[in-house]
Amino acid sequence: MGLPFSMTRMACSPEPGKYSASISLAIVLRVIMARKHFSGTNEPFALTAFNYTFYAVTDAKQSAEVYKNTDALSFEQFVQTLMRTNGNDEDSIKTIYSPLPSDKLGFPNPEGLSLGVLAQRMHIHQLHPGDNMVVLQKKARDWINSRLHLDALVKNCAGSSSKCSREVQLPLYEWTSDYFVRLGQYVYFGDVLDRVNPNYAASYIVFDEVIWKMLYQYPSFLCQDMIAPRDRMMASLKAYFQVPPEKRRGDAAWIINAIEDEMRAIGVDNGNLAIVVFHLYFAINTNARKTSFWMLTHLMRNPNYLAAFRAETAPAFRGDDLVAVDYIQDATKCPQVDAIWHETLRLTGWAASVRLVTRDVMIGGKLMRKGNRVMVPHRVLHFDESIFGDAIDEWQPRRWLDTEAGRKLPSSPSWRPFGGGKTKCSGRFLAKYFVTAFVATLLRRYDIEMVGNPPMPQPDVGRPVLGIISVKEGQDYMVKITKRKEAHVGL
Numbered sequence: 001m002g003l004p005f006s007m008t009r010m011a012c013s014p015e016p017g018k019y020s021a022s023i024s025l026a027i028v029l030r031v032i033m034a035r036k037h038f039s040g041t042n043e044p045f046a047l048t049a050f051n052y053t054f055y056a057v058t059d060a061k062q063s064a065e066v067y068k069n070t071d072a073l074s075f076e077q078f079v080q081t082l083m084r085t086n087g088n089d090e091d092s093i094k095t096i097y098s099p100l101p102s103d104k105l106g107f108p109n110p111e112g113l114s115l116g117v118l119a120q121r122m123h124i125h126q127l128h129p130g131d132n133m134v135v136l137q138k139k140a141r142d143w144i145n146s147r148l149h150l151d152a153l154v155k156n157c158a159g160s161s162s163k164c165s166r167e168v169q170l171p172l173y174e175w176t177s178d179y180f181v182r183l184g185q186y187v188y189f190g191d192v193l194d195r196v197n198p199n200y201a202a203s204y205i206v207f208d209e210v211i212w213k214m215l216y217q218y219p220s221f222l223c224q225d226m227i228a229p230r231d232r233m234m235a236s237l238k239a240y241f242q243v244p245p246e247k248r249r250g251d252a253a254w255i256i257n258a259i260e261d262e263m264r265a266i267g268v269d270n271g272n273l274a275i276v277v278f279h280l281y282f283a284i285n286t287n288a289r290k291t292s293f294w295m296l297t298h299l300m301r302n303p304n305y306l307a308a309f310r311a312e313t314a315p316a317f318r319g320d321d322l323v324a325v326d327y328i329q330d331a332t333k334c335p336q337v338d339a340i341w342h343e344t345l346r347l348t349g350w351a352a353s354v355r356l357v358t359r360d361v362m363i364g365g366k367l368m369r370k371g372n373r374v375m376v377p378h379r380v381l382h383f384d385e386s387i388f389g390d391a392i393d394e395w396q397p398r399r400w401l402d403t404e405a406g407r408k409l410p411s412s413p414s415w416r417p418f419g420g421g422k423t424k425c426s427g428r429f430l431a432k433y434f435v436t437a438f439v440a441t442l443l444r445r446y447d448i449e450m451v452g453n454p455p456m457p458q459p460d461v462g463r464p465v466l467g468i469i470s471v472k473e474g475q476d477y478m479v480k481i482t483k484r485k486e487a488h489v490g491l
């Protein structure tokens with residue numbers, strides 16, 4: 001990618017210039033190189049790119065210090081930079097990040113937080129296991145049950161073809177992308193956003209593939225391919241909030257209505273509200289689509305695991321329909337599914353947690369200066385052989401099952417696909433549910449196989465992402481989906 005790049009061992013001084021956390025996402029690769037360069041030590045080290053200084057923290061225990069220290073290390077700055085990049089005005093950002101009364105109406109705020117920070121608590125209220133999440137799980141289950149049929153697949157996937165009523169061929173990445181974005185959109189907005197703009201999901205996928213241009217804050221004349229779909233989506237969200245409340249709120253997830261109420265209560269207008277909700281849309285949709293692609297890709301190449309996935313999830317079905325929403329998610333009932341989920345994330349999680357240093361702070365015995373950034377590259381942690389074992393480049397779910405140490409890996413400080421601390425991905429339970437419920441239903445009803453003998457698709461490691469790595473352009477491949485004869489009679 002050719003970023004200006006230099007490495008020093010903590011010889012940094014604060015630099016002026018506006019904060020751009022996102023640039024750091026693109027230098028994960030350089031961190032991997034630098035980690036090799038400084039091998040033999042786990043000390044944090046400094047990287048300079050685009051005149052920004054980043055302290056890379058690649059030691060698991062030190063990364064836990066980063067996640068804990070919310071006084072000196074700020075996540076909100078990253079969010080505010082995105083808000084500015086995407087058009088929120090300064091007054092709205094200031095209003096959203098000003099402390100609110102602890103006795104305000106609406107969502108409880110005993111600590112007197114700003115709405116920007118309170119929103120994290122609201123996401124948790126919606127997305128952590130409990131009644132509110134079950135509402136979303138059931139919505140997703142019903143959607144998958146009714147939309148995972150051959151005729152629906154042929155109708156909705158542009159690259160599909162069907163030779164007979166029992167079989168369809170589809171480009172896997174294109175299909176899972178389309179399917180998951182529509183699923184996420186439906187769960188949060190019902191059919192209403194689709195009625196406002198039937199091309200919303202398609203625009204999102206175009207945007208998401210070039211989202212790195214937004215992260216890099218490219219000048220607009222260089223990234224019309226990102227700006228055009230983004231602006232269309234923002235205009236549609238603005239139009240969505242102009243639909244009379246009685247025609248949309250009944251179909252929306254609690255969080256969408258609650259964010260709207262809270263924003264309106266502090267005077268945020270429709271345009272600024274649409275931008276905030278646009279950020280939520282890509283948090284919901286950017287990662288699950290890619291995770292399902294990589295999981296199916298590995299399962300097809302490892303038929304024993306595919307069979308284990310199918311067998312373990314069978315009790316969650318009545319006939320062809322998924323009924324028990326909590327079964328698949330329960331690691332004691334579906335240990336192999338759990339291991340497959342973890343191992344897929346380990347290999348494909350390419351994001352980095354980023355924080356702005358708001359006052360000088362010591363991490364890992366090193367002084368980090370105010371104004372610079374700290375990054376924890378998940379990929380480096382996930383490829384530590386001393387923690388995750390041998391054959392670190394290979395997809396081997398059994399590493400999570402075979403030994404006592406392996407079974408404890410999900411609680412290891414080296415396991416960070418969802419970041420950590422107060423802003424750890426609140427959607428992680430729902431993400432697992434979306435992906436595993438989809439794969440389980442697919443395997444229950446159909447056989448899936450690669451058409452021909454395509455090589456293992458390569459991850460596009462040069463493209464920064466907000467979580468799961470994309471596939472390299474041109475490496476999508478066709479799969480054949482065939483109706484299983486025994487689908488109705490169990491296994």
Ligand code: HEM
Pocket residue numbers: 075119120121123127283284285287288291349351352353354417418419420421422423424425426427428430431466467468
């Ligand atoms: C495999 C799928 C997913 C991955 C790998 C993933 C990863 C992440 C990461 C790395 C962060 C930043 C955490 C930090 O730096 O502290 C994050 C934040 C977030 N994610 Fe996810 N995510 C996934 C799916 C989802 C889904 C399906 C949803 C919603 C339904 C979601 C909602 C969020 C939200 C709301 C935040 C912001 C947290 C906050 O500020 O409180 N994510 N995610």
